[in-house]
Amino acid sequence: MGIQPKDATILVVEDNVQNFVLITRLLAFLGVKKCEWKASGWQVLEFAESLPQIDLILMDIFLPEEDGYHVHERLRAHPRFMDALIVAVTADVSKSNMERAREAGFNGFIGKPIDPDRFPNQIRSILQGEEIWDLE
Amino acid sequence: MSTAVVRSGDELQMPAPQPDSKERPRIPTTGMRGGLGRTLLTAFLVLAIVPLSAITWYATQRERDDIQREVTAKLSSVSALLELQIRQWVGEGAGDLRLMAGLPSVQESAQALIHKTSGEDTVRDSLAAQLRALLAHDLVFSRLAVLDDTDQVLLSIGVEDLSPEQAPSYTPEQLACLRSTSFEQNAGGLVASQPIVASPFDEGVLGTLVGWFNPCELVSIIHTSAELETIGEVYLVHTDGRALSNGQKLTSPGIESALSGEHMEGLNTNYAGVPVIGVYRWMPDLGLVLVAEQVQQEAFAPMDNVIAAVVGATLGVALVTAVIAAVVTRQITRPIVQLTESALRIAEGDMAQRVPVKSRDEIGILAYVFNRMAAELKALYDDLEEKVAQRTALLQKANYQIQRRAIQLGTTVEVSQAITSILEPDHLLREVVQLVYDSFFSCYYVGIYLVDESGKWAILKEATGGSEEVRAAKSKPASLEGEGAVGQAAMRGEPCLVRCGSEGAEETFLSPYVRVEAALPLKMGNQIIGVLDILSAEEEDFGTDDVSVLQNVANQIAIALENARTYITEREAAKRLRELDQSKRRFLVNMSHELRTPLTNIIGFSRLMLKGIGGPLNEQQQADADIIYHNGQHLLGLINDLLDISHIEAGMMELEFRDVNLADLISSVMATASALVRDKEVELRQEIPPDLPTVEADATRIRQVLLRLLTNAAKFTQQGTITVRTQMADEQVLVSVSDTGWGIPSDDFDRIFQRFEQGNLEQGRRPNGAGLGLALSREFVEMHGGSIWVESEVGQGSTFTFSLPISQRAKSE
Numbered sequence: 001m002g003i004q005p006k007d008a009t010i011l012v013v014e015d016n017v018q019n020f021v022l023i024t025r026l027l028a029f030l031g032v033k034k035c036e037w038k039a040s041g042w043q044v045l046e047f048a049e050s051l052p053q054i055d056l057i058l059m060d061i062f063l064p065e066e067d068g069y070h071v072h073e074r075l076r077a078h079p080r081f082m083d084a085l086i087v088a089v090t091a092d093v094s095k096s097n098m099e100r101a102r103e104a105g106f107n108g109f110i111g112k113p114i115d116p117d118r119f120p121n122q123i124r125s126i127l128q129g130e131e132i133w134d135l136e
Numbered sequence: 137m138s139t140a141v142v143r144s145g146d147e148l149q150m151p152a153p154q155p156d157s158k159e160r161p162r163i164p165t166t167g168m169r170g171g172l173g174r175t176l177l178t179a180f181l182v183l184a185i186v187p188l189s190a191i192t193w194y195a196t197q198r199e200r201d202d203i204q205r206e207v208t209a210k211l212s213s214v215s216a217l218l219e220l221q222i223r224q225w226v227g228e229g230a231g232d233l234r235l236m237a238g239l240p241s242v243q244e245s246a247q248a249l250i251h252k253t254s255g256e257d258t259v260r261d262s263l264a265a266q267l268r269a270l271l272a273h274d275l276v277f278s279r280l281a282v283l284d285d286t287d288q289v290l291l292s293i294g295v296e297d298l299s300p301e302q303a304p305s306y307t308p309e310q311l312a313c314l315r316s317t318s319f320e321q322n323a324g325g326l327v328a329s330q331p332i333v334a335s336p337f338d339e340g341v342l343g344t345l346v347g348w349f350n351p352c353e354l355v356s357i358i359h360t361s362a363e364l365e366t367i368g369e370v371y372l373v374h375t376d377g378r379a380l381s382n383g384q385k386l387t388s389p390g391i392e393s394a395l396s397g398e399h400m401e402g403l404n405t406n407y408a409g410v411p412v413i414g415v416y417r418w419m420p421d422l423g424l425v426l427v428a429e430q431v432q433q434e435a436f437a438p439m440d441n442v443i444a445a446v447v448g449a450t451l452g453v454a455l456v457t458a459v460i461a462a463v464v465t466r467q468i469t470r471p472i473v474q475l476t477e478s479a480l481r482i483a484e485g486d487m488a489q490r491v492p493v494k495s496r497d498e499i500g501i502l503a504y505v506f507n508r509m510a511a512e513l514k515a516l517y518d519d520l521e522e523k524v525a526q527r528t529a530l531l532q533k534a535n536y537q538i539q540r541r542a543i544q545l546g547t548t549v550e551v552s553q554a555i556t557s558i559l560e561p562d563h564l565l566r567e568v569v570q571l572v573y574d575s576f577f578s579c580y581y582v583g584i585y586l587v588d589e590s591g592k593w594a595i596l597k598e599a600t601g602g603s604e605e606v607r608a609a610k611s612k613p614a615s616l617e618g619e620g621a622v623g624q625a626a627m628r629g630e631p632c633l634v635r636c637g638s639e640g641a642e643e644t645f646l647s648p649y650v651r652v653e654a655a656l657p658l659k660m661g662n663q664i665i666g667v668l669d670i671l672s673a674e675e676e677d678f679g680t681d682d683v684s685v686l687q688n689v690a691n692q693i694a695i696a697l698e699n700a701r702t703y704i705t706e707r708e709a710a711k712r713l714r715e716l717d718q719s720k721r722r723f724l725v726n727m728s729h730e731l732r733t734p735l736t737n738i739i740g741f742s743r744l745m746l747k748g749i750g751g752p753l754n755e756q757q758q759a760d761a762d763i764i765y766h767n768g769q770h771l772l773g774l775i776n777d778l779l780d781i782s783h784i785e786a787g788m789m790e791l792e793f794r795d796v797n798l799a800d801l802i803s804s805v806m807a808t809a810s811a812l813v814r815d816k817e818v819e820l821r822q823e824i825p826p827d828l829p830t831v832e833a834d835a836t837r838i839r840q841v842l843l844r845l846l847t848n849a850a851k852f853t854q855q856g857t858i859t860v861r862t863q864m865a866d867e868q869v870l871v872s873v874s875d876t877g878w879g880i881p882s883d884d885f886d887r888i889f890q891r892f893e894q895g896n897l898e899q900g901r902r903p904n905g906a907g908l909g910l911a912l913s914r915e916f917v918e919m920h921g922g923s924i925w926v927e928s929e930v931g932q933g934s935t936f937t938f939s940l941p942i943s944q945r946a947k948s949e
Contacts, residue, residue, distance in 0.1 A: 016736075091732035
């Protein structure tokens with residue numbers, strides 16, 4: 001099973017535009033063609049619903065309007081995203097934060113700054129169905 | 137408090153005996169009186185009765201002897217007379233018998249009978265008639281018999297054979313007496329015999345004429361003696377012990393001794409066992425004992441009267457003696473008893489007691505001396521009482537002082553205890569004022585002033601007691617330059633007393649109750665921080681001792697106040713520090729978070745460039761981008777270290793202990809580290825024994841420590857070797873990283889493990905890093921229960937070693 005990066009649609013929720021651009025560039029390097037961007041926690045669910053396909057959501061935790069945990073909670077409450085792949089990408093790399101994400105039901109955790117060398121492979125693994133829990 | 141003192145004073149006066157009947161000693165008054173009286177009475181009685189009794193006894197004995205002698209003599213004479221009569225009577229009988237035997241007719245008759253010639257019966261009859269005539273003649277004999285030469289009875293005639301006109305009329309007793317001396321029995325009789333001869337010239341004996349004396353006649357001879365009736369009893373006893381009168385067997389010690397041949401007289405007992413005085417005459421030729429006896433009771437009867445008289449006299453004398461003795465005893469004992477009772481009353485405390493004895497004898501002298509002694513005693517006692525009273529007063533005073541001091545000291549301790557536990561200055565002052573007010577005797581008002589910042593005014597902070605007027609007056613600030621006690625004490629730093637009556641006192645006291653004021657400075661070293669002001673209603677309060685105690689309390693207050701102030705300051709400082717610390721940590725966390733976002737871009741985009749994703753770079757561009765990338769990485773390391781440090785400081789660093797295989801861990805770290813020495817002539821070596829036990833550790837952190845040591849070693853080593861060694865030591869594994877770099881001076885061994893410190897390096901050779909690395913490494917190792925240290929020589933290289941405890945599992949294996 002698994003989704004090939006070239007077929008995947010990935011939603012990036014990230015308030016820093018350059019970070020988003022970097023992630024997009026790295027995802028493009030991986031072969032991902034469709035990247036959607038949401039720059040705040042506001043109405044993420046509504047935005048996601050409007051999209052025809054979402055295979056992975058990369059979620060920043062420190063977000064304007066609504067933090068990543070709230071957004072995640074609301075997404076999980078929706079039948080469509082109940083089992084969707086949602087990975088936290090955050091600069092709060094404390095162990096406690098990672099545990100919190102794990103308990104909240106995220107499918108993975110990638111600490112910032114992201115390692116450009118490892119990031120594409122991590123995304124590939126996640127799309128294959130693996131869970132990634134990486135503090136560094 | 138003063139009541140207690142007075143009470144204890146009373147106790148001191150206790151020596152005076154209490155008139156308490158329960159406590160009164162038992163006095164042997166009656167015993168003494170009775171004892172002496174009894175002794176005297178006994179003595180008197182003994183003196184009177186003993187000689188009287190002795191004399192009586194002696195006289196009685198004499199009397200008794202006399203009577204005995206008299207009776208014995210009388211009896212002896214009577215018995216002698218009787219004996220004579222008996223002998224005379226017997227002699228007469230014997231003469232008759234001789235005459236009879238000498239009669240020729242008798243001789244012839246006897247011869248005829250003996251030879252049994254013819255006409256025997258007639259002869260017999262004539263002889264019988266002759267014998268009968270003799271029997272009837274004088275009744276001397278009771279029986280007559282003729283015996284032949286072989287003692288065969290030829291003829292026997294008894295009184296009973298007499299014709300009634302011849303025979304005397306006997307009483308039945310006399311007849312019994314006669315029968316008892318029957319011829320046949322051949323006993324109990326008195327016999328006279330006369331041989332019958334054939335002729336006066338012929339010597340041949342034909343036979344014997346035998347006559348039995350008549351016992352009745354004998355008895356009547358005795359009884360006819362008129363005198364005998366008054367004497368007592370007289371009787372005859374035959375050798376076989378039978379009484380001649382009636383043939384009864386009689387026995388008594390007197391009879392027996394007489395029978396054995398002794399003549400006896402004196403006290404005795406008769407045949408019936410009755411005590412008698414007796415005389416016993418032995419008549420051997422007659423074979424009779426003559427007994428004369430008088431019953432002792434009768435004999436001594438006159439003596440009873442004498443004894444009765446003597447006993448009566450003795451009793452009379454005894455009675456008189458007793459009466460005299462009682463009177464004399466009373467005369468002697470009464471003054472003694474009076475003396476005794478007086479002495480007792482003195483003993484009970486009645487010192488005015490005197491003995492009213494006026495006699496001029498020894499007892500009178502004794503009473504006089506006693507009275508003098510009592511007077512002396514009273515004087516001494518009065519003196520003693522006075523002294524006791526004086527001493528008691530002194531003691532009372534001392535006691536009061538001591539109690540006062542004890543309370544003061546107690547209060548001092550209480551104040552110290554209370555105030556050292558209170559750390560809030562206002563609360564402290566409130567408590568102190570109340571404590572002093574409650575504890576110090578006649579406190580009327582207590583207040584505490586503190587000197588203000590200007591040093592010119594003492595401001596009232598806390599007060600209690602006093603009237604509204606006093607409180608109002610006291611609540612005004614006191615000037616240190618003023619005349620008031622508070623101001624003076626604060627100014628001079630010495631206790632200041634104002635007593636009632638001194639100048640200006642009345643104005644400041646404002647109340648008739650206040651008699652004295654004491655102001656005591658609160659001193660901290662040389663600084664005067666305030667004044668303890670006390671108003672008292674007791675004029676005698678605040679003596680030197682009181683003031684020193686109070687000053688002591690004041691000093692305690694000053695110290696406690698200073699402590700409380702310091703505590704408040706410190707507490708606030710600590711609070712500020714804590715807040716600062718928290719904000720620092722918050723800042724660090726936020727900062728690191730905020731720094732990560734741009735770092736992501738710096739590292740990410742420079743890496744993108746280096747990877748040539750956006751198109752190939754020329755060599756210069758490649759090098760530039762590389763610098764950006766590596767500096768980004770370095771910055772990230774610093775930020776991570778800072779975060780770790782702040783986590784450790786906040787106590788939030790938690791390690792995940794697991795059993796870790798060090799060999800594997802070292803191998804993987806070495807792989808990473810190889811990149812560090814890629815461009816240098818440095819060889820990486822590892823010396824790890826194959827059987828290394830597992831350690832209990834957080835693999836991430838140990839990897840961090842090891843990597844940092846290797847990074848440092850690589851940093852300071854330009855050429856040579858970097859060696860990682862492990863070895864076992866006790867229950868620890870030692871991991872060391874040795875290099876051949878610059879080395880570290882020994883002065884810096886401790887310092888390099890401190891935060892934000894690096895080795896004291898020469899200018900220009902300072903390596904990158906904020907100096908957090910070794911400090912963090914030390915923290916991590918110590919959190920594992922191990923330690924880290926360095927051995928180094930400048931120019932020779934360094935060896936960093938850390939120890940880790942081996943895992944429990946490895947330990948058990």
